[in-house]
Amino acid sequence: MYFAPALAASRRPAMACFSCLFPYLGICPFKLPKTRYQLYYAADPAEFSMPDRKTPSTPTRLDKPLLRLETSGRASKPQPSDNSENRASKVPPSRQPASKNDANRPRRNTADAAGKGKAKRRFVRLLATTSLRHRGQLEKVLAPLVSRKPFGAQANANFVLLMGAAQILLLKTGAHAAVDSTVELMRQTGFDRLCGLANAVMRRLTREGEALFDATSHMDNLPGWLQQSWRHYWGVEKATAIAGLAMLPPPLDISVKADAEGWAAKLEARVIDHHTLRREFDGDPSLLAGFEDGAWWVQDAAAALPARLLGEITDKDVIDLCAAPGGKTAQLIAAGAKVTAIDNSRKRLDRLRRNLKRLKLPATLVLADGAAYTPEIPVDAVLVDAPCSATGTVRRRPDILNQREAEDIVALQQIQWNLATTALGWLRAGGRMVYATCSLQPEEGEDIIDAVMDAAEGRFAIDPVTPEEAGIFARSITDQGYVRILPSDYEDIGGVDGFFIARLISLG
Known part of the structure; x- marks a missing residue:
């Protein structure tokens, strides 16, 4: 199935060169956030291929932890040797312990230096993201x-x-x-x-x-094709409001395993929906209470909804497709499901493994192209967090404004179609699939699901989302039973990421 968006393409030069402009500050160059998914292009959908995925012919199960050397850009300290003889003589003079005569020598205040370094890094990040937005x-x-x-x-x-x-x-x-x-x-x-x-x-x-x-105007910050798209689909007023929200620094949203009220008090946050907390914070989230203990993870409030819409999944077999970095995977495991998490990138899957290890949540991780994967037995539920243009997340990732163009949507639609139709084939009778994209483009949401239903031939049906399930997002339920979340509809709580969510059920 092939859909071509009728949009005029307009591209700006990428902003990667920002990273070369900061060494004069005396800190590591700022690195722009990378797009989560690589795009694959094809002139004709019949010739569509994914040559760079390097996917094995059969899925590779990662039964052993991935080993990767984590570096910080500094040489690691030499380890102590068993032979301590003449150890001091081997230490460079500059690193010899200070003598008594050095007692009055002025020393650098390392705490002040570290504080200034953090302040510089924070300013550089603020300057770069503000310039991008x-x-x-x-x-x-x-x-x-x-x-x-x-x-x-x-x-x-x-x-x-x-x-x-x-x-x-x-x-x-x-x-x-x-x-x-x-x-x-x-x-x-x-x-x-x-x-x-x-x-x-x-x-x-x-x-x-x-x-x-x-x-x-805030609309001046959008590439021409995106301005045209949002005005066409959402109207001038909503498009302008979405663009305005995208210019604001995003809040910190947190998903907790349990005891949302208790963690809200500890983190000076507020509960905005189910297990989602929100607070204003522009620092390093890993320094907050509970992070190292695995009590919570960072996840936008809207991004937490797709996993919830699978309903009661305790002890059920669930596949999370395109799982990394793992926020939705963590939700599924915390809800009691037996989860198989699939991703086609070893690097992203490694990140998912580390996140789940911190959260103390078990899952089966599979390195595979989801469109080519087949489970051993039919499953109870599948969550398809499909690769997309991510235009609903420009507030958190302003680089998207300069890295996306209309033609990207065409390439992504083929991937989305392949993943959705493949995942439906994994369901047992009565099983559910939730399809989600963090995109404000209907070509990647409503159009995909409408096309899937046209081809379903009565084997699958839309399972409408109810207001009780949607929580604060009940206002975003469409006439078809989909959920179309626009950031501008939630200005009363400070905005959220844009999402499309649909739930389908297998009729057997």
């Missing part, structure tokens, strides 16, 4: 101030100007500091000849920037 508006502001944009070998200088504008207009950095840091960054990145340009543009921004920025 508001890229369209910032480019519109800079356009009349830069008569001739740097190009060719100097094209990356545009990103320096972009971040300088973000400091002045959005982060409200002091004018003097913003101008100086932008000029210095231009110099440190090798664009010495453009330092004068940076200085002039930044100074004009301090005077004229506010008025220019006020003339822009």
